Amino acid sequence: MPTPTPRRLPETLRASGYRLTPQRQMVLDAVVQLGQGTPEEIGTRIHQSSPGVNITTVYRTLELLEQLGLVRHRHFGHGAPMYHASDNDTLHSVCHQCGQVAVIPGEKLQPVARWLAEERGFVLDTGHIALAGLCARCAGEHPSE
Amino acid sequence: MPTPTPRRLPETLRASGYRLTPQRQMVLDAVVQLGQGTPEEIGTRIHQSSPGVNITTVYRTLELLEQLGLVRHRHFGHGAPMYHASDNDTLHSVCHQCGQVAVIPGEKLQPVARWLAEERGFVLDTGHIALAGLCARCAGEHPSE
DNA sequence: TTCCATGCAAAAACTTTGCACATCG
DNA sequence: CGATGTGCAAAGTTTTTGCATGGAA
Numbered sequence: 001m002p003t004p005t006p007r008r009l010p011e012t013l014r015a016s017g018y019r020l021t022p023q024r025q026m027v028l029d030a031v032v033q034l035g036q037g038t039p040e041e042i043g044t045r046i047h048q049s050s051p052g053v054n055i056t057t058v059y060r061t062l063e064l065l066e067q068l069g070l071v072r073h074r075h076f077g078h079g080a081p082m083y084h085a086s087d088n089d090t091l092h093s094v095c096h097q098c099g100q101v102a103v104i105p106g107e108k109l110q111p112v113a114r115w116l117a118e119e120r121g122f123v124l125d126t127g128h129i130a131l132a133g134l135c136a137r138c139a140g141e142h143p144s145e
Numbered sequence: 146m147p148t149p150t151p152r153r154l155p156e157t158l159r160a161s162g163y164r165l166t167p168q169r170q171m172v173l174d175a176v177v178q179l180g181q182g183t184p185e186e187i188g189t190r191i192h193q194s195s196p197g198v199n200i201t202t203v204y205r206t207l208e209l210l211e212q213l214g215l216v217r218h219r220h221f222g223h224g225a226p227m228y229h230a231s232d233n234d235t236l237h238s239v240c241h242q243c244g245q246v247a248v249i250p251g252e253k254l255q256p257v258a259r260w261l262a263e264e265r266g267f268v269l270d271t272g273h274i275a276l277a278g279l280c281a282r283c284a285g286e287h288p289s290e
Numbered sequence: 291t292t293c294c295a296t297g298c299a300a301a302a303a304c305t306t307t308g309c310a311c312a313t314c315g
Numbered sequence: 316c317g318a319t320g321t322g323c324a325a326a327g328t329t330t331t332t333g334c335a336t337g338g339a340a
Binding site for chain 1: 278
């Protein structure tokens with residue numbers, strides 16, 4: 001089974017004329033290890049082993065890594081964007097009420113995706129935005145909302 | 146043809162023990178007139194006729210009106226939430242690249258909605274989050290992105 | 291008259307920017 | 316060595332909170 005090819009950082013950076021630095025490696029590692037996280041969470045994670053790394057660097061590095069295609073971000077409606085490795089680009093649902101997040105098979109959006117492509121030429125980015133609504137528990141509590 | 150029943154503000158407020166104030170009426174009016182807008186945009190609109198209204202009040206009022214079910218908000222990924230009248234709850238697509246927004250028939254999400262309901266008991270809020278991707282023009286420019 | 295609502299000011303949360311020093315290559 | 320990257324500090328945005336005054340009922 002082929003590795004999800006998380007292209008290695010050093011090569012990717014150099015290929016675009018950027019330098020490999022410990023900070024950049026740490027940010028990418030943190031993103032991979034956390035699965036996903038806000039810039040703040042990623043910074044906190046890094047601080048556990050390297051307190052000196054500045055949050056500014058985290059922001060700048062995430063932007064760079066995204067530009068290089070190594071990471072991406074998605075939105076859960078409210079709040080900060082969640083950064084994740086490119087090979088962890090998954091569709092989610094998020095509950096308005098309690099914030100519960102669940103993974104959804106991306107293919108479930110195939111019908112809209114196809115329609116958008118055919119009718120509009122619009123290329124849907126399946127995992128960029130979570131689908132919002134009420135989870136089973138919260139829907140039970142607020143039958144009319 | 147039945148009016149889209151934008152329940153009248155005075156009754157709705159009083160029914161929940163709130164007071165009718167000029168500001169509250171103005172915020173609701175602005176939302177309806179604009180179709181949709183960020184708190185900032187709604188505040189600006191109101192300032193055209195009533196410069197004295199504070200942005201804080203706009204935020205507080207939008208929250209209240211949303212709680213009362215008169216307005217709702219949706220996200221286009223980045224940036225501020227867009228508030229709109231409850232009867233203007235539409236599904237949108239938004240382009241990552243140029244920000245272009247388009248309306249999509251909500252039924253296009255029926256398949257996911259059904260799947261979520263049956264498998265997860267999750268009640269999808271169709272219009273809460275716009276579907277992100279690349280519009281035809283931008284997709285043409287960035288064939289690999 | 292009695293609370294509720296508003297304006298104002300300040301704080302909070304999140305991100306970006308400028309600049310001098312540090313460091314990768 | 317030279318250009319890029321980082322840390323630090325400060326400023327920019329957007330939204331929230333506390334409190335005294337103002338106004339709806």
